Amino acid sequence: MSTELTPGAPQELALPQSEASDLPEVVDGVAVARLYGEPLFKLPQDLYIPPDALEVFLEAFQGPLDLLLYLIRRQNFNILDIPLAEVTQQYLSYVEQIRRHNLELASEYLLMAAMLIEIKSRMLLPPKKADPNSEPEDPRAELVRRLLEYEKIKLAARRLDELPVLGRDFLRAQIHIEQSLTPRLPEVSADDLRAVWADMMRRAQLKQHHKISREQLSVREYMSHLLRRLQGQRYVEFEDLFELDRGPQVLVVSFIAMLELARERLVEITQAEAFAPIYVRLAYTPA
Incomplete structure (x- = not known):
């Protein structure tokens, strides 16, 4: 088996105490190394050291x-x-x-x-003197x-x-700065509208009367009614635009009218922050 060792100072391989106690004692010489726990008093005959195994460059030049x-x-x-x-x-x-x-x-x-x-x-x-007046x-x-x-x-x-190099001498600091000057309000999601609508329907059922009547309700009429309610108002709370005492039928038509106005971009539904009250305002400035 070919074994490569570094000639020079003695080397020892760490072994458990039980195996170290079985090693033979060195009497006539000093071991230059230990191989699998056995002391070596001379280098193996089959040890091969390449001629370019160790190179020392005192001066390094680029060309x-x-x-x-x-x-x-x-x-x-x-x-x-x-x-x-x-x-x-x-x-x-x-x-x-x-x-x-x-x-x-x-x-x-x-x-x-x-x-x-x-x-x-x-x-x-x-x-060579090509020109007698010029120097060679x-x-x-x-x-x-x-x-x-x-x-x-x-x-x-x-x-x-x-010069300082990025990644070697210093690291780039990263910070996020909001560039927008106008505050962006959180968008009202469909789940928020559904939750508010369910709460209003629950409250409307508590105030309903057992009176049977037939009433013609118009979505367009209630759209105009909501626009008149919003004129001159900066913000109106979402729940204040509905008449809870008129029953679920009126609430349904009013809610559909509100959705139509939002779809036609005549009103804006906003919210200051998550879980905050929902407000409605006109999307245009009336003349």
């Missing part, structure tokens, strides 16, 4: 320009007059280190190293321009990272 800028700024070189021989030598030594471990990561660094060598070779050649072009000019632009972007990114 070739980042490494080159680091070498220049660390030694206080003038970026407009870079000593390419010394910087290229240091750059290649670092690239050689990362090439041994990760060839894919070193590919882009090798491209920059080739560019540095090319610039150095161009500096060793006699400059510095082969390092393009590299300096890229380094300066990269440094500006890097400093700007650092300043942006120092």
Whole structure:
């Protein structure tokens, strides 16, 4: 069975006291580890440790320009007059280190190293004078321009990272503010009307007379009657619009008239709050 252990300081696995008492005593050496309660005095022969199991990065760079800028700024070189021989030598030594471990990561660094060598070779050649009145072009000019632009972007990114970030440095406070200036009254539901109507019918039955009569009742007539009752009134309580002493027939016709007026949007039925008295008012202002 293959077992992976970390070499170094001794390790012990926690075991119950009953099992720990059965362990053999160490006489000639010190166990480097315990495996299933048994002491190990040397590492197993089949222990495999991958070569890249432990990696330590002393410096982390974001790319070739980042490494080159680091070498220049660390030694206080003038970026407009870079000593390419010394910087290229240091750059290649670092690239050689990362090439041994990760060839894919070193590919882009090798491209920059080739560019540095090319610039150095161009500096060793006699400059080409296209115009006798103009100075010869510095082969390092393009590299300096890229380094300066990269440094500006890097400093700007650092300043942006120092700004407070939502979710990292602070949380957004949420509060609900009622934006409406006019108070909104709760809407009267059908259940509220049914409850009021049932209460009125119960009270009307207590006052009814055993008198048989025939009366022609008109819904339109009672609609006009209710509108006249509401004129000049700001609010009228729902129950005050009905004549309880005239019997259930009149109450039924009056209630139907009230519903017709509400359906035609001639009256409004409102309520200040839940379980509060219900009021009726005109939905328009009479001339």
